[in-house]
Amino acid sequence: MPTYTPPLRDMQFVMHEVLDVTSDFKAIPKYAEADAETINAVLEEAGKFATEVTFPLNMSGDAEGCTLNKETHAVTTPKGFKEAYHKYVEGGWPALSCDPAYGGQGLPLVLNQCFYEMLNSANQAWTMYPGLTHGAYAALAEHGTEEQKQLYLHKMTSGEWTGTMCLTEAHCGTDLGLMRTKAEAQPDGSYLITGNKIFISAGEHDMTSNIVHLVLARLTDAPPGIKGVSLFIVPKFNVEKDGSLGSRNSIYCGGLEHKMGIHGNATAQIVIDGARGYMVGQPNKGMQAMFVMMNAARLGVGNQSLGLTEVAYQNALAYAKDRIQMRSLSGVKAKDKPADPIIVHPDVRKMLLTAKAYAEGGRALAIYCSVLLDKAHNHPDEKVRKDSDEMLSLLTPIVKAFSTDNGHIATNMCLQVFGGHGFIKEWGMEQFVRDNRINMIYEGTNTIQSLDLLGRKILGNNGATLKKFGKLVAQLVEEEGVNEKMAEFINPIAYLGDQMTKFTTELGFKGFQNPDEVGAAAVDYLRVAGHLVHGYFWARMAQVALREIAAGNTDPFYQAKLQTARFYFAKLFPETATLMRTARAGSKVLMDTDAALA
Structure with missing residues (x-):
């Protein structure tokens, strides 16, 4: 059986020592009283909930899965899931970062971000039931009418009702x-509303009395294509004007998908047979409202892989310290044992450190983005709101794609640490690999994220937002450029920052001549950008660690942070050189291949 310990110390390090989030919150009136002590206390309790309530259900939920009654269309979740959700509601956890106007606690989103990282480590499949509700809540809060907000948001904030996003149809995925x-x-x-949707996570379940489906559909006179899509609230049970539940709406689960992972989550085929729906926003403008939910979901999916990377690393580390096999190449290390623990072997350490570096770098990025999101929505200064939203727009596809790709790398490496035991269910490692695999696919595949980053977010505004991130890198370089102890962290990001301008301009010029050049380079480009972003945060973390050590702090946490930073820059960051070379290889070797793909 796997184990899990919430990484509270590392979360506190990023929030308070690296990013100083409470200083940002002091400038936001609604968060002015959210001090470090409050944040830490809430997250300590959140960690207990994740480890004590949802984590024990992870393996059993995976083995049992969900059950559909084909006569009633009702879905039963795995044993214990419903009871865990009731505890989640009783604890007030759904309301954590919701607006007090709808019964929320009004706390910063960074608390929700860290809580959900722990929930994803503990049980990704369970976490998706309440997790999707946050995106639906955000879409309605921004685009719903006042009547819709009053009718739905109170119950979604309390957790009495959950929400979903119903986009995909069998003949069209992202399109x-x-x-x-x-x-x-x-x-x-x-x-x-009439139609059929597939792959609807948490689309039907027995946890709550109602499910608020947000459904994309076309009006009868809608123009063709994406410009003819509208968004509708389609509740499982119709809601009366006083908020009470009315008749059963004609939207139901016609089948459950049989999946590689996240077995405990009901991935539903949804049949909509003349169901009553209510428009959100303007006719044929549904994508504007849905993108609020989709962007929240993309950040959430990155968080899912972050959680799985962390829990996989923790278990692989514990196993590597305990499992004895062979002797160290440099001589016996455990003289009292017939073999050395496998953690003495260089490649085992490389696998462990890879997972650790991607978890800690990904955590810094995720927390930074949650602060940007809060500032974009709540800061009193319009310029700060606009700048934060612009930066978040740039970083969202990186969070989604880079973090999930890294989660795939890390969970597979952690399974590898276990050797043959990693392939066996009882150790739990193979579930982490299976559960993570969907994260690279849904909410827009990672290739779609790459095209969005390079084509829309960067080339679409001639690299203006990328240059703004480049200024953050340049500021850090200027601040620490003469510090010899920071050279191993500063020089790589300074060099890559300079390279990015030329690299981006070159790809943009080639793409102007032939759009396939952008498609051919995009995936490699996103990983280069991901490393620039991770490198920036790793340099900032190393900066804090060095300062603490210089001040006489003997906490081994800071030495560990420096050692991980050194590993990241020496062994993972250099991938950028190869990626830029393959991106520059162009589209011809991909597109001029009709004979090869005949």
Whole structure:
């Protein structure tokens, strides 16, 4: 059986020592009283909930899965899931970062970010039930009418109701302009929605009395393509004007997908048979509202892989310290044992450190983004709001794609540390690998994220936002450039920062001549950008660690941070050189291959 310990110390390090999040919160009136002591106390309790309530259900939920009653269309979640959710609601956890106007606690999003990282480490499949509700809440809070907000957000904030996003149809994945689900206007202002959706996470379950589906559909007179898509609230049970539940709506689960992982989450095929729906936002402008939820989900998916990377690393580390096999190449290390612990072997350490470096770098990025999101929505200065939103827009595809790719690398390496035992279910490692694999696919595949980053977020504004991130790198370089102890961390990001301008301009010029050049380079480009971002945060973490050590702090935490930073820059960051070379190789070797792919 695997184990899990919430990484509270590392979260506190990033929040308080590296990013100083409470200083940002002091400038936001609604968060002015959110001090470090409050944040730490809440997260300590959150860690207990994750480890004591949801983690024990992870392996059993994976083995049992969800069950569909084909006659009633009801879905039963694995044993203990419903009871764990009730404890989640009783503890007030759904309301953590929600608006007090709807019954929320009004705490900064960084608390929700860290809590959900721990929940994802503990049980990703379970966490998806309440997790999707946050995105639906955000979409309605920003684009819903006042009546819709009052009718739905209170119950979603309390956790009495959950939410979903219903986008995908069997014939169209990411290309939502091809969807066929129809919406017919009714005299009372509602709509009758008809269609079929697939891959709907948490689309049906027994945890709550109602599910608020946000459904993309086309009006009967809608223009073709993505410009003809509207968004609708389609509740499982119709909601009366007083907030009570009315009749059962004609939206139901027609089947459950049989999946590689996240077995404890009901991935539903949803049948919508003339269900009553209510438009969110403007006609044919549904993607504007849905993107609020989709962007929240993309940050959430990166967080899922962060959680799995952390828990996989913890278990691989414990195993490597305990498992004895062969002797160290440099001589016997455990003289009282017939063999040495496998942690003495260089490649085992490389696998462990890879997972550790990606977890800690990913955590810094995720927390930084949660602060950007809070500033974008709540800062009193319009310029700060705009700048934060712009930076978050740039970093979102990196969080989603780079973190999930790294999660795939890390969970597989951690399984490898276990050798043959990693392939056996009882150790839990193979579940982490399986559960993580979907994270690279849903909410826009990582290739889609790469195209979004290079094509839209960077080339779309001639690299303006990338240059703003480059200024952050340049400021750090200027601040620490003469510090010899920081050279091993500063020089690589200074060099790559300079290279990025030329690299991006070159790809943009080639893409202008032939758009396939962007498609051919995008995936490699995102990983280069991901390393620049991770490198920046690793340099900042090393900066803090060096300062603490210089001040006489003997806490081994800081030495560990420096050693991990050195590993990252020596063994992982150099991948950028290869990636830039392969990105520059162009599209011809991919597209001029009709004979090879005949």
